[in-house]
Amino acid sequence: MTERLTTGDAAPDFTLQDPEGNEVSLAGFRGRHVVVYFYPAASTPGCTKQACDFRDNIASLQGAGYDVVGISPDPLPKLAKFAQNEALNFPLLSDPDHAVAAAYGAWGEKKNYGKVYEGLIRSTVVVDPDGKVSLAQYNVRATGHVAKLRRDLGLD
Template sequence: MAERLVTGDNAPAFTLQDSTGKDVSLAPRPGRSTIVYFYPAASTPGCTKEACDFRDSLASLQAAGFDVLGISPDPVEKLAKFADKESLTFPLLSDADHAVAEAYGAWGEKKNYGKTYEGLIRSTIVVDPDGKVALAQYNVRATGHVAKLRRDLNLDA
């Protein structure tokens, strides 16, 4: 299993394709932090709930200096359908070979209905303007996660 990131670590750099096929990179941005959240599969109930929660909080997150990037192992075409269907206005990135998820400690052993397998671990990493990890949360719940994240970041709910 990949090593999990902790506060103060350098966030691994990456460039992935978004739902429109455009390359998006994580790069330090003066005055802006980035919420990088990893989700298992577009258009599933939990992932849809989480994405819609981020969508509904996006304006206030951006006003507070946070941008949002969603990352899953889904292909670009599936992300495009998901973004369109749910009116998602933040980048959804395709990590088909799960290399970025591995670098962020968001890929590893999971258990479901007694079966053990390798897969994406629902995780959220907040990267500060200097490219350092400000907050790392693993095995988060889809429902209520954005509200909890807002509390953890000391943002008004």
């Protein structure tokens, strides 16, 4: 199990590609809060619900100074299709070797129907303008997560 981040930790820097081939790095968000959320697989029911919740709340999140970035192990063509099909209005980044997820504590042991395996743990880490973790949530639920996150950030 990788080490989970806690409030006050330095957020691990990363540079990953989006479906258009652009490199997106955490450093590019300095000066703003950024919600970095990790999800297991594009176009699955739970991940679609969560992504659409972020899409539907992006204007109010950005208005409060929060950008959003979604990260999954999916290949870029799958992310492009997901973003297009769901009209997603924030970057989706591909982490095919799980290195960023592992650095954030979002890759590790999971159990499903009694089977133990390594996989992506649905997680959200909020990074402050100075690059420090201001909130870290692990094993979050896809449904209702954005509403809970808004409450936890004092945005409601």
